[in-house]
Amino acid sequence: MRVMGGDQVDEAVACAVEALRPAAAASAGRDWTVRAGRLEWSCRYTAEHMASDLIAYAGQLAGRATEAYVPFEITLDEGTDNEGVLRVIEATGGLLSAAVRTTPANVRAFHPYPFRSAGPEGFAAMGITEVLVHTHDIAQGLGLTWEPPAALCEAVLTRIFPHVQPGPDHWRTLLWATGRGDLPYRAPLTEWRWNNTVHIPAGRIALHGITPAAAADLHTGGTGGFDWTEGGPYEGTRTAAGLLIKAYTAGSHRPEWGVFAIVRHDDGRAIGGIGFHSTPDDEGNVEVGYDLVEGARGHGYATEALRALAGWALARPEAKTLHATVDRTNTASQAVVSRAGFTRVGERDDNYTYELRA
Template sequence: MRITGGEQVRQAVTDAVTVLGTATERDWGATRAGSLEWSCRETAAHIASDLIAYAGNLAGRAQDAYVPFQINVDGSDDGLDPADNAGLLHVIETTGALFTATLDTTPRATRAFHPYPFRSANREGFAAMGIAEVLLHTHDMAEGLGLPPYQPPADLCAFVLTRIFPHVRPGPDHWTTLLWATGRADLPGRPRLTEWRWSNNLVLPAERLTLEGVTPAVAADLAAGGDGGFDWLAGGPIDGTREGAGLLLKQYEAGTHRPEWGMYVLVRPDDDRALGAMGFHGVPDADGRVEIGYDLTEPARGHGYATEALRTLAAWALSREEVEIVFATVERENTKSQAVLERAGFTRVSAADDDGGLYAYELRASRYR
């Protein structure tokens, strides 16, 4: 799995320009874009502004705010005329090309500022946000202009949903699900949304590692035998990682997945190599208990990476108000894993099952509060 998102952005822009190009003779400035308060002209300018803003933040490696520049389609005092409808589409094509080039040349691990929800996104996250803007606002404009209902390629909708809507249960088709997830359509058995947000993956820094939140797209590739887009140390990903990805995928398909309570790949920033995975079995229960599990590739063991990652992820969990206890279970004969838990501050509390094959360890919030 080696996807930058650039090809998907190019496809989305090409499709949108083809559809909207059939209505350039209409007055976009006087036509409202579907259910939006913006005119079609304003909406087209918004698409282009988002594409160039995302390209700018990635290219500029912005960390704290958007790069402060914008495009102007309304002419200027130095002789530039306002863009007509065809010109607006050319601007969208151009900003789309710049964004595509940026995505295709941005390293995998690069993250740049985006405010929601964790103040950063990687290149696939930015690509998914850009594609969402193009698809959804083409839908809005087509509706306002009286064009046939817009139906974008299903694979583009799936790209968006599996990267920035991990909390949305898949529906009968990807496009209807994306329209529902953004408050634009009804979906049988689900209430109509009046507010919505997408969700980029969470990344937690540790001393020698980063813990990169796994999206449903990555989980699906790992569960199917792929590499998830990571460059793994020899022997990875191991079976435990693939099993964890399969669990995440089942939760996503059931609509119970909450991305921050999912799975994280442990990456060594010095060489961008993936060493293993760590994550939660699900959301905290009613008593504030959440279970954690982990594994490492063979070459990564014995260097303290698991302890470092476990301390980081457990501390993050226990900083949340809904968590009182992080616990883990380990086989009685697995003394090395028991040592990892103990070095991370966990205490063995009991045998975890009736036949005595497992030990239970826990770490309480009182240690941090």
């Protein structure tokens, strides 16, 4: 699995600066006060904004900010020319790259949308998105032709745009997803948001949302970017990852109703998977499922994970009732759902059915 990290931040910044530098020299005679593409900002201000975002994301990770943005901003020295602005973009990109590389994968820092946190991979993806789309804006304003590497665009889409149905051209899909372009059979966007992974604390563990990129790797035999304890991931997690990919390909995936890795706090290792079979139906019904690697069973982890997932789901207005199906012979799993508050309500084939109402 290709990791979204410091190398990708460096690649995005290097590509952007290489494209813009010829138009930044005084001898080029380009007017950077013109409007940047569809934005209301000038090309000059858009470049400054890009640098501000890069250092802000680096600050969130380095400062381990969990409740709000770290209260600082950058100001360019008076008289800074356009070449100087590009050097600031290079420097701030380097700071984000370093912060991403040195931050443990399970660390979360504040970002307001949509779930009030992101990990280092999320901040890397957000920084790369800012660089790619704003370089596009500036290039349009200055009359330049520019297109970033398709692999970078795909990596961003599969990490923080899981709600966007993939298209045949990753760059055009990213432009459409950020309100900057058109795609056949899709209405233009006037508002847009990226979608960082869900992270649900649960006592000794945490539930980490699995992105389409991670799901694709899990489904084909990889680790999904997680450090699994011995015996993991279990087959049920790989199967669920395959269903996530089908939903993503169809454009129906919603990360808050997706699949999560169960990760222990003490060692940062993944011990199982848990999640939803689909989004809630019109009556608010949604089914849950989970599994643990054998070595992690019998320690109460499944109960903690199910309680946390149920609390997350039933706090959302679209969910009214959670359902679980457990094999009649699986007494351990029956005990888990009972301890999590579910009530047995019926039988179906060789299974018992359980539910938990809001």
